[in-house]
Amino acid sequence: MADFVMPSLGADMEAGTLVAWHKNAGQAVRRGDIIAEVETDKGIIDIEVFTSGILEQILVPVGEKVPVGTLLARIREEGQTAEEKVAAPAISVDREPPKAPAALPAVAAEKIAGPAASSTSGDVTRLPMSPSARRLARELGVDPHTVPGTGPGSAITREDIQRAAAASTAKTPPSVSQPSVPKPQPPSADQASRMRAAIAAAMARSKREIPHYYLQTTIDFHAAETWLAEENLKRPMTERLLYGVLLLKAVALALQEVPDLNAVWEGDRVQVKEAVHLGVAISVRGGGLIAPALHNATEKNIDQLMREFRDLVRRARSGGLRSSELTDPTITVTSLGEQGVEAVYGIIYPPQVALVGFGKIVTRPWSVNNAIVPRSVITATLSADHRVSDGHRGGLFLSAVDRLLQEPDKL
């Protein structure tokens, strides 16, 4: 039996509201199907399933807000027989939380097999707490089992962990009489301000935890610009390319040469990723920003990448992003050139370890064959995590981006 849980769709997502089920209990589901919609601070996201089988039991009804990690449904995998049903979880921020903070919901107390990745005692993967709170607990040496949760549905929040750590330092036993009142939800908070809060949390965490270093280089964009103009002249309107797609492809290919930047930081170590899922920073109308993944960017030709890029921007702005697009990015690319700036020194989106920025295309005096000529150039920057890479590697990466953009027809 496979668990289908409320996914973490961002570095600091604590909870999500189930807004729709696309399948009923008893129906077959296939890996990659969208089976639910969840409202988050970043809007309504389509949630995919990663197991094929039968949707055995739905445990969280539409309209409920539950913490990340809450069991939403159970899926009987292909070839398995039906198992006994489990009780629906009692955790929901819209309902009364359990009276005793230490009493975990039935499903949260259920243990899953497998090595605990944490240094603290017990299996914390089922405690109602977000990955960021879990990480903080590990960092501060706090056993989450001893921490009363004061968040939505008695979920353990970062603040609870910090409070427990402070109490432990002060040699006072952690209070078990914390009121288990759900954190008040701002009733009038609109989507934009919630997105702002989510960005604030992720960026503050990044600057707190990630030792950034920054590199910058100016790239001759003449070849790319010329090739693009000629190419678009030949193409029907529906198949025209934007220069942004050349930048994306060049970044993806350069990451194959310097793979250490295509990675995520998990716990206390880096995990280099083989597939390049480019998080594309897209501004949302009315304010805010989201950076969903263009999956497997190295494997796609420029036309396919352009189609997917267009589709991704459309869905980022009007709804319909998939959960995997929010969870999978292995690096972020941002382009602020259209806003008129020449360079961007970005803040890495945790748990990623690098961010590539591009400024606007400008005409500058440039040396070509020992003559100074006016030339289109673009500034590329790299913000990278110094725990993972050094400036030398970052420099190799930006050089590769430059070299790849000199042969746009090969991208």
Next chain:
Amino acid sequence: MSPDEARSKVLAALTSIAPEADPAQIKPRVNLRDQLDIDSMDFLNFALALHKEFGVDIPERDYPKLATLDGCVDYLCRSDPAS
């Protein structure tokens, strides 16, 4: 196609890209990108919407002529295959 008809179709295309825009507030001679915070992806979609609506192929070199609402109306009336 009359200029008024063209204008209302251009405004419809614009509001499909910038749904929060009030068509009555769009200044006819001010750059649309600046007024509506349109980026190149939005502009590509706008050009495609005009292509679909008016049946004209708009080469990239003509994009500057579509910079303002008046510019769009003028360009599309001139390019209208029916006129």
